[in-house]
Amino acid sequence: MKVWEIIITGCGTSHGNPPWGYPALWSDDLRDRRRRSGGILRGPRGQVVLIDVGPDLVWQLRDPFVRWDGRSYPQDSVVSCDAVLLTHDHADHCNGINDLRHLNRLMKGRSIPMYGHPEHLSVVEASFPYCFGNREEAYALGSPAIIGMPMVSGATSSIAGLEVTAVRMSHGPAGHTTGFRCGGLGYLTDLKQLPDESAERLLHLDLLVLDMLREEPHPTHLCWAEAQEIIARLAPRRTVLTHMGHEIRYRDWEHRLPAGVTMAVDGLRCPFTAQEA
Numbered sequence: 581m582k583v584w585e586i587i588i589t590g591c592g593t594s595h596g597n598p599p600w601g602y603p604a605l606w607s608d609d610l611r612d613r614r615r616r617s618g619g620i621l622r623g624p625r626g627q628v629v630l631i632d633v634g635p636d637l638v639w640q641l642r643d644p645f646v647r648w649d650g651r652s653y654p655q656d657s658v659v660s661c662d663a664v665l666l667t668h669d670h671a672d673h674c675n676g677i678n679d680l681r682h683l684n685r686l687m688k689g690r691s692i693p694m695y696g697h698p699e700h701l702s703v704v705e706a707s708f709p710y711c712f713g714n715r716e717e718a719y720a721l722g723s724p725a726i727i728g729m730p731m732v733s734g735a736t737s738s739i740a741g742l743e744v745t746a747v748r749m750s751h752g753p754a755g756h757t758t759g760f761r762c763g764g765l766g767y768l769t770d771l772k773q774l775p776d777e778s779a780e781r782l783l784h785l786d787l788l789v790l791d792m793l794r795e796e797p798h799p800t801h802l803c804w805a806e807a808q809e810i811i812a813r814l815a816p817r818r819t820v821l822t823h824m825g826h827e828i829r830y831r832d833w834e835h836r837l838p839a840g841v842t843m844a845v846d847g848l849r850c851p852f853t854a855q856e857a
């Protein structure tokens with residue numbers, strides 16, 4: 581067993597938090613300042629696997645731990661990428677794709693495989709066709725060089741030495757999304773229901789990173805009561821909540837969560853164990 585870590589580079593909902601233009605919804609607590617959701621998996625040999633490439637990607641790559649002073653050279657920046665895992669094709673998860681070109685550049689033109697469900701990949705490829713063309717030509721033009729790697733639900737692939745299993749989830753009327761099991765980590769965002777056959781693949785987790793939008797029910801995301809049901813079904817050792825709306829204020833929630841459940845903040849890092857493939 582090897583120890584990997586996930587960095588939660590963003591734990592906010594689709595518009596980012598807190599929303600401007602509504603002074604009453606503002607929060608003065610920096611823990612409520614959330615980028616669009618995403619993560620970085622880092623392996624013991626320096627492997628880097630991104631989960632989603634949302635609109636805040638450039639900040640997430642430059643300053644993954646949210647501790648850069650904004651003036652000095654950002655020592656923590658991400659300068660390589662072995663693969664991307666795509667949960668689905670919504671804008672808050674894929675509209676930062678263009679910023680992958682800087683990683684291609686830093687890797688001297690090496691292309692980046694993007695693993696995802698064939699339906700989501702085809703939407704992203706149709707929206708950003710210039711990112712998926714001829715690799716050498718793309719690099720010469722300064723475009724991202726990405727290779728779509730279709731991964732159907734239930735499939736397991738070895739990605740940068742990590743065994744990754746894709747599981748199908750319902751996003752309510754918004755369609756379906758892909759959850760990922762990577763060794764002892766389960767990363768489940770943008771879900772409304774978890775089918776039984778997917779839940780079976782997510783037992784005995786060290787760490788569950790789970791969508792929890794707000795207290796009130798929502799058509800496409802888990803509310804707190806639904807998140808609790810999933811935590812009870814999967815019984816992970818630890819759960820970290822993500823994709824939170826502005827309604828979820830750290831100060832109000834940190835003391836009401838049960839043992840083993842915490843809220844993410846941008847830049848949070850958590851270890852998990854993985855069988856290296």
Ligand SMILES: [Zn+2]
Nearest residue numbers: 594670672770
């Ligand atoms: Zn989302």
Ligand SMILES: [Zn+2]
Nearest residue numbers: 668670751770
């Ligand atoms: Zn979504």
